[in-house]
Amino acid sequence: MVLFSEMFVSRLIGIPVVDKLQExxxxxxxxxxxxxxxxxxxxxxxxxxxxxxxxLMSEIELVGQQFVVTKAVKERIVYTKLRExxxxxxxxxxxxQIVDTEGARVIRVNDLKLAKVGQDVRLIAADxxxxxxxxxxGWLEMISFVLGIFKKQVPDTLIGWDHVExxxxxxxxxxITVPTKHLSEMHPSDIxxxxxxxxxxxxxxxxTSLSEKTAAEALHELEPxxxxxxxxxxxxxxxxxxxxxMPVDEVADVLGDLPSENAENFLRLMKPKKAGEVxxxxxxxxxxxxxxxxxxxxxxxxDLTTQQAIEKxxxxxxxxxxxxxxxxxxxxxxxxxxISLRDLIVAPPDTKIDKVxxxxxxxxxxxxxxxxxxxxxxxxxxxAVPVVDKAGKIMGIITVDDVIDFILPPISRRIRHMLG
Amino acid sequence: MRIPRFRxxxxxxxxxxxxxxxxxxxxxxxxxxxxxxxxxxYGYHMLWMLLLVGxxxxxxxxxxxxxxxxxxxxxSDLIRxxxxxxxxxxxMAILLVANIAVTISEFAGIAASLEIFGITRYLSVPxxxxxxxxxxxxxxxxxxxxxFIAMCFIYVAYIFSGVMARPDWGLALRSTxxxxxxxxxxxxxxxxxxxxxxxxxxxxxYLQSSVVEKGIKIKQYRYQRWDVILGSIIxxxxxxxxxxxxxxxxxxxxxxxHEAKEAAMALRPFAGNYAYLLFALGLFASSTLGASILPLxxxxxxxxxxxxxxxxxxKFDEAPIFFTLYTLLIVIGGGVVLxxxxxxxxxxxxxxxxxxxxxxxxxxxxxxxxxxxRLMGEYVNSKFNNFIAGSTAIVLILLTIFLIIATITGxxx
Numbered sequence: 001m002v003l004f005s006e007m008f009v010s011r012l013i014g015i016p017v018v019d020k021l022q023e024x025x026x027x028x029x030x031x032x033x034x035x036x037x038x039x040x041x042x043x044x045x046x047x048x049x050x051x052x053x054x055x056l057m058s059e060i061e062l063v064g065q066q067f068v069v070t071k072a073v074k075e076r077i078v079y080t081k082l083r084e085x086x087x088x089x090x091x092x093x094x095x096x097q098i099v100d101t102e103g104a105r106v107i108r109v110n111d112l113k114l115a116k117v118g119q120d121v122r123l124i125a126a127d128x129x130x131x132x133x134x135x136x137x138g139w140l141e142m143i144s145f146v147l148g149i150f151k152k153q154v155p156d157t158l159i160g161w162d163h164v165e166x167x168x169x170x171x172x173x174x175x176i177t178v179p180t181k182h183l184s185e186m187h188p189s190d191i192x193x194x195x196x197x198x199x200x201x202x203x204x205x206x207x208t209s210l211s212e213k214t215a216a217e218a219l220h221e222l223e224p225x226x227x228x229x230x231x232x233x234x235x236x237x238x239x240x241x242x243x244x245x246m247p248v249d250e251v252a253d254v255l256g257d258l259p260s261e262n263a264e265n266f267l268r269l270m271k272p273k274k275a276g277e278v279x280x281x282x283x284x285x286x287x288x289x290x291x292x293x294x295x296x297x298x299x300x301x302x303d304l305t306t307q308q309a310i311e312k313x314x315x316x317x318x319x320x321x322x323x324x325x326x327x328x329x330x331x332x333x334x335x336x337x338x339i340s341l342r343d344l345i346v347a348p349p350d351t352k353i354d355k356v357x358x359x360x361x362x363x364x365x366x367x368x369x370x371x372x373x374x375x376x377x378x379x380x381x382x383x384a385v386p387v388v389d390k391a392g393k394i395m396g397i398i399t400v401d402d403v404i405d406f407i408l409p410p411i412s413r414r415i416r417h418m419l420g
Numbered sequence: 421m422r423i424p425r426f427r428x429x430x431x432x433x434x435x436x437x438x439x440x441x442x443x444x445x446x447x448x449x450x451x452x453x454x455x456x457x458x459x460x461x462y463g464y465h466m467l468w469m470l471l472l473v474g475x476x477x478x479x480x481x482x483x484x485x486x487x488x489x490x491x492x493x494x495x496s497d498l499i500r501x502x503x504x505x506x507x508x509x510x511x512m513a514i515l516l517v518a519n520i521a522v523t524i525s526e527f528a529g530i531a532a533s534l535e536i537f538g539i540t541r542y543l544s545v546p547x548x549x550x551x552x553x554x555x556x557x558x559x560x561x562x563x564x565x566x567x568f569i570a571m572c573f574i575y576v577a578y579i580f581s582g583v584m585a586r587p588d589w590g591l592a593l594r595s596t597x598x599x600x601x602x603x604x605x606x607x608x609x610x611x612x613x614x615x616x617x618x619x620x621x622x623x624x625x626y627l628q629s630s631v632v633e634k635g636i637k638i639k640q641y642r643y644q645r646w647d648v649i650l651g652s653i654i655x656x657x658x659x660x661x662x663x664x665x666x667x668x669x670x671x672x673x674x675x676x677x678h679e680a681k682e683a684a685m686a687l688r689p690f691a692g693n694y695a696y697l698l699f700a701l702g703l704f705a706s707s708t709l710g711a712s713i714l715p716l717x718x719x720x721x722x723x724x725x726x727x728x729x730x731x732x733x734x735k736f737d738e739a740p741i742f743f744t745l746y747t748l749l750i751v752i753g754g755g756v757v758l759x760x761x762x763x764x765x766x767x768x769x770x771x772x773x774x775x776x777x778x779x780x781x782x783x784x785x786x787x788x789x790x791x792x793x794r795l796m797g798e799y800v801n802s803k804f805n806n807f808i809a810g811s812t813a814i815v816l817i818l819l820t821i822f823l824i825i826a827t828i829t830g831x832x833x
Contacts, residue, residue, distance in 0.1 A: 095501050097727070108727025110505065128727060136505035200492045200635050229635050 007063065008127065009089050009112040010136050016067045017047060017055070019074040026050055028068060031089040031114075032082070038162050039122040042114060046082060053079040057121065089123070097202070098126060098164050099194050106197040111135055113158060126164055129157025188217035196226060204233045212238070216245035224257035232262060240269055247321045248274060249294035249402070252281035256291075281396070289373050290366030292403065293387045293396030294321045302328040302336055306356065307349035309339075322399050324383045328357055335361065335386060335394040363388045366395060373398055374406030438630035439481060439644070442623045443651030444572045447658055448710035449529020450522060450775075451617045452575075452703055453768035455659050456683040458614055459666025460675060462607070464588070464595035467663060469611060471596050473618045474656035476812040479805050480783070481648045483790050484624045488631030489641050490799045495628045496725035498789050508725050511785055518621045518778040519718040523753030525771035526714065529707030531757050532680035532764040536700040541757060541764075549754035552712050553747065556732060568712070571705030575658050577698055581690035582661035585668035592664055605826045609773050612819050616776020618659065619812065624782060626717040629724075638799075662686070677765055715749035777820045780813040787813070 009031060017025045029048035033040045044056040045068065055070065059077060062069040070077050087093070089112055097106050110132025113125040127135075131154045134140040144154055186194070191214065195203050207215060207230050219227055219242060231239050231254065243251050243266065255263040255278060263282075267275045277295045284290025298320045300312050309326065317323050326344060328337040337357035347356045363386050364373050377385055377400055384399045400407075447455075458466045484495070491498060496515075500508045530548050531541035601607070627648070636644050665686040670677070677683050684699035691698045716732065719742050723730035729739040736743050757767065787809055790801045801809075 095504055105729070108500065110727065133505060133726060137509060199497075199632070225635065 006113060006115045006124075007065075008132075008135060009094065009114065010132075011065065012063070012068075012114075013090060014048075017045070017070065018067050019070045019072065019077065020061060021073055023074045025070060025074055025077065026053065030091055033087045033089055033093075033123060035087055037122075039117060039124050040087075040161070042121040042123065043086075044080070046088065050079070052082060054082055056080060063121065093126075097198060098128075098159075099198075099206075100128070100159050100163060106194060107159070123161055125158040125160050127156075127158055130154055131156055188214055189221050191218045192221035195230075196222060200229060203230060208234055208238075212241050212245055215242045219254065220246065220250045224254075227254050228258050228262075231258065231266070236266075236269070240266065243270060244274070247294055248277045248296055249281060249292065249321070249396075252278045252291075253286075256282055256286060284366055287370050288366060289364045289368040289370065289387050289398060290395070292370055292373065292398045293366070294399070294402075295396045296321045297325075297327065297384075297386075297397040298323060299327045299329055299335075299394060300353075302330060302353055302357070304353050305349065306344055306347045306351050306353060309344060309353055310349075313344075322384050322397070325397070327386055327394055327397075328353060329394065333394075334392040335363070335388050337361070338386070361386070364398070365389070370403060371406050374403035377403055378407045437647065438627055438634065439485060439648030439651035440654070441569060441630070441651075442481065442627040443477075443648075443655035444569060445626075445706065445709050445713055446618060446620065446623060446655050447572070447575055447662075447706060448522075448526060448617075449532070449703060449707040450525040450613075450768045450772040451659065452529070452662065452706065453525075453677075453683065453765055454610070454613045454617045454772050455662035456666045456670075456686060457677050457765070457769060458610060459663040459686070460670035460677050460683075461610065463667040463671040464592045464664070465600050466611070466614065467592060467596040467660070468599045469614060470618075470656065470660055470663060473615050474652070474659075476615075476808050477619050477656060478649055478652040479808040480619055480624070480786070480812065481627060481652050482645060483786065483801060483805055483809060484628050485631050485644055485648045486641065486799055487786070487790050487796070488628040489636050489638055489644060490796050492632055494632050494721065494724055495625050495786070495789075496721040498795070499785055500725045500727075502789060502792070502795070503785070507785075511782065512722050512725055514778050514781045515621050515625065515718060515721060518775050518782075519714055520749060520752055521771035521774040522620065522622060523711060523714050523718075523749055524756045525768045526707045526711035527753045527757045528762075528764040528767040528771075529703050530711060532768075533700045533703035533707060535764075536680055536684065536696050545754045545757050548708070548711070549750055552708070553750055556712060556716055556746075557743075568705045568709040571701065572709060574698060574702035574705065575662070577687055577690055577702070578658060578661040578665050581687045582665040582668065584689040585665055585686075586689075587664050587668035592667070603822065603826065605823065608819055608823045608826055610769070612776035612816065612823065613769050613772035614776075615812070615816055615819075616774070616779055617772035618655070619779060620775050621779050621782040622714055622717060624786060625721040626713060629717070629720065665689070678763075679765060683765075711750070711753065715746050715753065718749060719743075719746040776816055777823075780816045780820075783809060783813045783816075 012028055012031065015028055017028060019025050026047040026049040028045050030046040031042055032044040032046055032054065034043045042057060044054045045060070047053045047055065055077065059071055060068060061071045072078075082088075093112060094109055097108055099105075100107055107126075107128045109126045109128065111127035112123060113127060114121050115124045116122075117124070131140065134143050134154060140154065147154060191206070191210065195206055195218065198206065203226065207218070210218060219230065222230070231243075243254070246254070251274070255266060258266070267279060270278070281291070281293065281295065284293075296319050298313055298316050300309055304312070313323060313326055324341045326339050326341070327335060328339070330336050337353070337359050338361060339353065339357045343356060343358075362376060362380050362382065364376060366387055366389065368387075373385065376382070377398070382400065384397045386394050387396045387398060388394050458470075487495070487498070493501070496508070496512065499511050503511075527545055527548070531545050534544040535541060631644060666677075666683070669686045669688060670682070675682055675685070680699070680703065681696065684696045687695035687699050720730055722728075722745060723739070723742045728741045730742040731739060732746075734742070756762070757764070787801070787806065790796060791806065793800055
């Protein structure tokens with residue numbers, strides 16, 4: 001089987017198929033692909049005439065620029081039929097949206113590039129640029145000629161198929177089953193940005209393909225509207241395990257944006273302890289300290305030695321959102337001191353916590369406005385600030401990442417918005 | 421499942437929007453001018469046509485919203501995915517030409533409305549071009565959009581004015597249900613404009629993407645459906661009363677509309693000496709709304725179809741084609757109005773005629789898509805929908821052929 005170096009699918013469609021005696025056999029209608037490898041292999045050609053007939057690549061002698069030549073003579077060509085679930089390049093990939101996992105963006109396929117790799121013809125790249133569009137319109141030669149006069153070229157924008165993620169949706173009836181390996185290797189924030197760019201069905205498709213941990217991280221980065229859409233379209237059981245992997249303050253954020261019925265539904269099904277904490281957080285308006293805080297932090301009694309405190313901290317660390325500050329309460333549960341991880345570790349092991357902890361506490365109340373919280377964190381250079389009630393009892397903490405958007409000057413927020 | 425009544429209402433209000441906005445923005449500069457001219461030149465004679473256009477507006481908008489809900493994709497996305505690059509190029513060229521025409525008419529509307537206050541277009545148009553450009557790219561658009569939409573309700577004044585002008589209701593009703601046609605250039609031009617201003621190409625693209633953006637599920641579709649139907653009905657009722665008011669006030673006096681001021685007189689029975697002010701405000705608001713939505717929605721549609729980066733919150737280097745298109749549309753829209761001696765009312769009317777001539781092409785794409793079982797499943801068009809939408813396309817094509825024949829034979833009255 002011979003293929004002239006590289007070839008674009010748009011050029012192949014509609015060219016005649018002839019047998020080895022140059023006898024006309026039919027015309028190429030589509031190209032059939034077998035998925036599963038990084039660069040998928042072309043397995044056959046679907047012909048326009050005879051209708052629905054498939055010629056396997058093993059029957060083909062040459063795929064040229066002008067025509068395709070079969071190995072056998074016309075009468076002896078073995079045709080097969082299109083099988084259920086086979087992927088067709090023109091019908092299933094051309095003009096559709098794909099995810100460029102390297103650039104973390106969604107783009108449209110203008111053309112597809114095939115190349116001979118060893119003995120096989122494989123799909124090696126998607127053309128997503130102007131050149132592909134012009135080729136499809138049949139204007140490439142003309143425009144290249146005009147640009148050539150000015151010593152310019154039509155820029156090539158090919159994305160290697162190894163960087164492409166095909167979106168699988170119900171509408172495409174599950175034909176495409178590329179492993180979503182590439183996608184899950186991306187950073188959750190990048191995944192979130194891809195999700196926000198695709199159609200609603202594909203949003204669900206991508207989200208479902210993620211591991212629970214990645215899904216949990218990506219979910220929080222999304223806009224409330226999209227979060228609601230995703231949580232309500234995916235399987236409830238899965239939604240619950242994803243929520244379980246998220247810190248309580250993020251769960252509260254997400255549920256707070258759902259219609260109350262649906263939020264209540266999730267709360268009822270969640271683990272009672274976590275649900276209780278989320279409920280507590282949900283009582284506070286979004287834009288106040290109470291709405292921002294998490295209840296997953298480390299609080300210990302004050303009468304420990306630093307060694308004991310470190311051990312206790314280690315035991316609780318998994319559950320906590322931050323371990324850089326450890327808070328201490330008196331016997332009545334009133335917040336009386338805080339110590340940074342650094343100070344805790346450098347202090348001699350048998351020192352009493354009372355001696356080393358900072359008693360000069362900066363706190364906020366649950367009603368404090370989020371902007372004020374941000375201002376306080378920024379002013380005192382804190383990583384987190386505790387939220388205490390009127391009686392001085394600690395209710396939760398707010399970490400710097402929850403208010404970073406208010407600390408950054410507007411211009412860098414704009415950039416961040418663009419990046420995400 | 422039974423949904424409590426208050427919750428149903430809440431759902432409805434939540435979804436309410438795209439259909440209403442699209443329909444209201446349809447009564448823009450071109451719409452106001454066209455309906456006013458219809459009333460002033462032909463009295464009640466063309467009302468029967470408005471009734472039919474109203475029906476096709478409801479059917480076509482509903483079709484469009486349904487397609488958005490079922491496929492979750494915008495119209496230009498669908499055209500690209502189903503018909504390939506060449507047809508997409510064709511459809512987008514049609515859309516671009518039609519939208520440039522409408523954008524020009526919106527700026528003509530802005531110029532005309534402010535000329536009532538004695539502000540020259542050489543000042544108002546450049547200022548508005550820049551203002552709109554900055555408003556949209558700097559992202560403070562949503563709030564401003566609401567203000568303009570609210571201001572568009574000024575057109576409700578036409579309903580009062582139409583009633584207070586004591587029109588000949590018997591004649592008006594009879595004309596609504598008895599067709600009359602005249603085979604001359606002006607009549608055909610205005611007839612095409614009337615269809616073209618009520619059901620426009622841009623509205624389909626705008627409506628479908630808004631519906632998709634809202635992420636409405638098929639279960640909630642019936643609410644979306646009412647939004648679209650209600651919006652269309654309101655739009656047609658207002659159009660009806662613009663025609664009636666003009667037919668009652670201007671037609672008997674033989675006033676032909678040359679300038680916005682003359683059109684404004686139709687509001688006299690209701691607003692007296694404030695008619696000019698009211699008319700100018702309404703025209704200004706609806707034109708500005710149109711001039712803001714149109715260039716943006718065209719750029720989105722075109723960039724989506726070809727897979728170019730788009731988004732108003734992006735930087736210029738990230739989405740160069742998007743911003744170039746957007747800027748170009750606004751600048752051309754404003755620029756054409758500034759040519760010396762251009763007649764604003766004619767611009768508004770002819771741009772709607774252009775829309776009417778181009779719309780069948782887009783409508784045919786829509787009909788092909790909405791009847792694809794693979795895309796729409798059980799939600800493919802009913803025979804009735806196909807009949808109404810198909811007839812609209814055929815009638816527009818026939819009218820265009822008549823127009824060409826009438827132009828060649830030179831039959832002008």
